[in-house]
Amino acid sequence: MDTTADVDFGRGRVTCLTASVLTQTVISSDRFIAIIFPLHARITKQRTSVVITSIWMTSGLVSVPFLFTRKYRTFQWRNLLEFSCVEEWPYEEQWNAETGICLRTFPLQQLYYTFVTMTLFFVPVAIMIVTYMLIICRLWRTRAPGEANIVNINIQHRVKMKKFKECYFDHVKISFDIPTSDSEYFSEYDK
Numbered sequence: 001m002d003t004t005a006d007v008d009f010g011r012g013r014v015t016c017l018t019a020s021v022l023t024q025t026v027i028s029s030d031r032f033i034a035i036i037f038p039l040h041a042r043i044t045k046q047r048t049s050v051v052i053t054s055i056w057m058t059s060g061l062v063s064v065p066f067l068f069t070r071k072y073r074t075f076q077w078r079n080l081l082e083f084s085c086v087e088e089w090p091y092e093e094q095w096n097a098e099t100g101i102c103l104r105t106f107p108l109q110q111l112y113y114t115f116v117t118m119t120l121f122f123v124p125v126a127i128m129i130v131t132y133m134l135i136i137c138r139l140w141r142t143r144a145p146g147e148a149n150i151v152n153i154n155i156q157h158r159v160k161m162k163k164f165k166e167c168y169f170d171h172v173k174i175s176f177d178i179p180t181s182d183s184e185y186f187s188e189y190d191k
Contacts, residue, residue, distance in 0.1 A: 011063040011066040011067065012063075014063040014066060015056075015059045015060055015062070015063045016059070018062045018063070018120055019055050019056055019059040021120055021121070021124050022055045022059065022120075022124065023055055024124070024128065025124040025127050025128060026043070026051055026055065028127065028128045028131045028132060029127065029131060030042055030043050031131070031132075031135060032131035032132075032135055035135050035138055035139070036134060036138055062116060062120065065112055066087075069087045069088055069089050069109075070085050070086070070087055070088075071085070071086055071087075071088045072084075072085055073085075073086050087109070089106045089108055089109035090106070090108055091104050091105060091106050092104070092105050092106075092107065093105075139160055140160055
């Protein structure tokens, strides 16, 4: 079996996931600017290639540690030979004389995953929540020009509800449809 294919698969998955999150964040920011500041410059055709390139370069850089930490290993069980790609991060060991236990810590792994979790999950989700809440508030407060009769008010209310559903269900919900384990990931694509 080819070990680089397994490492590249894990790295590719991280790259695509990161690109997806960053793209959704850029889309929500672009929608925010378009609705809250309609006369300001948005992402134009010229800027689009720069934004897309930046997203994919950032995504590629985030997954670089997997080139050095993922190793191809075989495990011999009683009736099974298992092939696996595992993470092997540098570690530090310290002997605790009081408990008589050797403690193993992975400071680089902890730093990497803390950084990735904060910058690629919590910050983008916070940005999306804030931008869409401000968009919804702005749309909800605005009134359509023209005569205020019951028909126009009902039409405007239906349009507002439609936009709210689009913002919530079409974009924010997708952010949380990420498989949480390898078994979920593979079961999604085996269908």
